[in-house]
Amino acid sequence: MTELPNFDQLRWLADNEPDELEELQKTLCKEAIDCCPESNKEQLISMQYHLEQQLSRCTNPYHRCYLAISIMNDKFISLNTIMNSPQEFRQQNAKILTLPSKKPAD
Known part of the structure; x- marks a missing residue:
């Protein structure tokens, strides 16, 4: 895995090479996701x-x-709700609205 530079190096990148810092961020995110189980x-x-x-x-x-x-x-709050009240989470249902059909113009 790519090593995360120290704070001073990150600060320097932010001030002087923002594109390189963004590329580092994308690389680190991709590597972190690649290490996760396939299901996630x-x-x-x-x-x-x-x-x-x-x-x-x-x-x-x-x-x-x-x-x-x-x-x-927001994600942590959602996860907390799911973990602490799984039944409440499972009971949530979306309300399906029926939209009126378009009437042909005369």
């Missing part, structure tokens, strides 16, 4: 894609950090 890989890849899409809209590093923390916190 698709979900992790999906989560990573969702996170990347959300982070691409951020305007500054603080916004990126806040958004990443917020998304991960």
Whole structure:
């Protein structure tokens, strides 16, 4: 696995070579996902894609950090609910709405 540089090196990359830092992030994420069991890989890849899409809209590093923390916190809350109240989680059902059909124009 790729070794994570120390904080000072990461800070230098962030200030001077942001593209290289982003590439390091992608490499480390890919390696972490590759080490996971097959049953979780698709979900992790999906989560990573969702996170990347959300982070691409951020305007500054603080916004990126806040958004990443917020998304991960939401995931932990969901996991906590599932682990502590599995029956409640299983009983959740989506409400299916019937949309009116389009009427042909006269």
